[in-house]
Amino acid sequence: MSRRAFAALVRKDLLLELRGSEVVLAMAAFVLASFVLFRFGLGGGRPAGGTRAATGMLWVAIVFTAMLGLLRTFAQEREHGIWDGLLAAPVDRAVFWLARACSTCLFLLAVQVVALPAFWLFFLQDGPPPDYGVLVLAVVLADVGIAALGSLVAGLASAGRAREVLLPVLFLPFAIPLVLGAVSATTGTISPQTSGLHTLERLGYLALYDTVFLLFGWGLFEFVVED
Amino acid sequence: MPSPDEAVVCEGLVRRFGERAALQGVDLRVAAGAFLLVTGPNGAGKTTLLRVLATVIRPSEGRVAIAGHELPRAAHAARPLVGYVGHGPLTYPGLTALENLALYAALYGVPAERIGPALERVGLASRGRDVAAEFSRGMSQRLALARALLHAPALLLLDEPTAGLDSGGQEVLREVLAEPGRTVVVSTHEPDWFDGLATGQVRIEAGRVAA
Numbered sequence: 078m079s080r081r082a083f084a085a086l087v088r089k090d091l092l093l094e095l096r097g098s099e100v101v102l103a104m105a106a107f108v109l110a111s112f113v114l115f116r117f118g119l120g121g122g123r124p125a126g127g128t129r130a131a132t133g134m135l136w137v138a139i140v141f142t143a144m145l146g147l148l149r150t151f152a153q154e155r156e157h158g159i160w161d162g163l164l165a166a167p168v169d170r171a172v173f174w175l176a177r178a179c180s181t182c183l184f185l186l187a188v189q190v191v192a193l194p195a196f197w198l199f200f201l202q203d204g205p206p207p208d209y210g211v212l213v214l215a216v217v218l219a220d221v222g223i224a225a226l227g228s229l230v231a232g233l234a235s236a237g238r239a240r241e242v243l244l245p246v247l248f249l250p251f252a253i254p255l256v257l258g259a260v261s262a263t264t265g266t267i268s269p270q271t272s273g274l275h276t277l278e279r280l281g282y283l284a285l286y287d288t289v290f291l292l293f294g295w296g297l298f299e300f301v302v303e304d
Numbered sequence: 305m306p307s308p309d310e311a312v313v314c315e316g317l318v319r320r321f322g323e324r325a326a327l328q329g330v331d332l333r334v335a336a337g338a339f340l341l342v343t344g345p346n347g348a349g350k351t352t353l354l355r356v357l358a359t360v361i362r363p364s365e366g367r368v369a370i371a372g373h374e375l376p377r378a379a380h381a382a383r384p385l386v387g388y389v390g391h392g393p394l395t396y397p398g399l400t401a402l403e404n405l406a407l408y409a410a411l412y413g414v415p416a417e418r419i420g421p422a423l424e425r426v427g428l429a430s431r432g433r434d435v436a437a438e439f440s441r442g443m444s445q446r447l448a449l450a451r452a453l454l455h456a457p458a459l460l461l462l463d464e465p466t467a468g469l470d471s472g473g474q475e476v477l478r479e480v481l482a483e484p485g486r487t488v489v490v491s492t493h494e495p496d497w498f499d500g501l502a503t504g505q506v507r508i509e510a511g512r513v514a515a
Binding site: 081082085086089092093096097153157158159160161162163164165166167168169303 | 359360361376380383386390391392394395396398403406407410451
């Protein structure tokens with residue numbers, strides 16, 4: 078039953094997004110605007126710190142973009158009092174979190190389909206091409222981490238009055254290790270001297286982060302939404 | 305000891321929100337098949353009582369059991385037995401009536417074939433493909449009723465169910481409530497509306513059952 082509930086909850090999120098376009102379009106516009114600002118801020122060139130600085134900018138922009146989307150996470154449930162209906166249902170609370178994390182991850186991936194090519198065009202056009210396979214893996218792993226942490230924190234913040242303030246305060250400190258891992262892994266996909274072992278180590282770090290926050294989310298969400 | 309013959313048992317039920325106690329030691333027993341009205345002034349704790357019974361919020365103190373299942377420990381076993389209509393419709397405004405019921409059918413593990421008849425039962429069969437945001441308050445209440453009845457609950461909890469209902473909606477509600485074999489607990493400011501249906505009444509004042 079939980080599997081069917083999970084699928085129905087994800088489908089619901091996707092349907093609402095397709096009809097309302099509340100999150101993905103806003104996130105895409107935000108991340109592209111951030112790149113334009115960085116580009117103008119740097120005087121139209123590549124950042125002085127090279128590839129590492131560029132990928133740092135990429136992930137900072139993505140984390141802030143994700144936060145924009147997370148501000149709308151559980152917004153409908155809160156604004157229309159739908160939580161009471163969901164919580165009365167015989168479904169493990171963790172399923173609500175997992176479904177939302179999954180939709181958030183899909184929204185992030187959709188945004189990155191636009192954001193990543195734009196980023197390369199703006200900042201790394203003259204550099205070597207990335208290892209696309211590893212890049213995609215790194216992006217997916219980082220997105221899973223952002224979605225797992227973000228959905229848990231958004232659930233926590235949605236219960237409070239100062240949600241808009243609480244969300245970044247709770248989300249950003251925990252996102253720091255993720256940004257470090259994502260920057261390192263993404264930089265590795267561009268640098269030709271990166272060894273296979275280093276790549277594996279960086280991806281492993283992101284996978285470990287994901288595992289930790291998937292376990293936290295699964296175990297803690299019940300206490301976040303009840304009381 | 306609570307028994308399955310008693311649909312609801314509350315003993316010394318306290319529910320706090322921060323420092324404020326919305327329920328301050330409620331003792332209540334509802335026999336299976338009974339129809340109980342819960343009345344009282346605004347802010348007395350009626351909605352909080354129903355939310356605890358619906359397993360939406362946990363009791364802070366005291367003992368609560370639904371059909372013998374102690375809350376919150378056995379809430380997972382109690383939930384399939386309870387249908388809850390709250391203040392709002394508890395449905396997504398951006399989804400159609402059919403999509404909303406399909407979501408809840410999945411959450412309750414109910415076959416999708418039950419959705420059509422559920423909408424028909426509340427007179428919304430022709431509006432199934434309309435988004436809930438377009439519904440009037442009365443239609444939203446009907447949809448809420450269809451949602452709460454979808455899994456054929458043994459215990460129906462209704463919070464001000466007559467609010468916003470037109471005469472057609474009231475007729476539907478009366479028909480549903482008159483069906484035998486179900487325990488019903490209704491919070492209301494209009495006890496007279498339930499004449500001929502209710503088998504008992506309690507008044508809540510300041511978080512306690514009034515003598």
